[in-house]
Amino acid sequence: MRDIFDATILCKQCNEPMINKIVEKPGAALRTVQCPECREIIFHPGDIEKYKQFNSLKGKTYNVKLRVVGNSHAVSIPKEIVDFIQQQEKIIDDMVRLCFDDMHRISLRFGEE
């Protein structure tokens, strides 16, 4: 399927073809087009939507139960986080990287570094 940003987009003001540009935001890279004349920026509507969703989940604290599984302990990852990651990565790897960051924090990394 072709993306709207594959087409040439003209600036409404200047009638100039806009240039594709990636704008880095904390935790995300958003596709944009920018007018070389007036510098007007248009964000990709799909990327903006994902970024809003990401920001509403980011930093949210969940209380999840620690369960004993054999000799280990397990926690459940809330469905809304798994759903969001699946949307981005299409499929969730059944292996995640777990790191004991400090005495009070364990982090999980999905996907590649």
Ligand SMILES: [Zn+2]
């Ligand atoms: Zn312009």
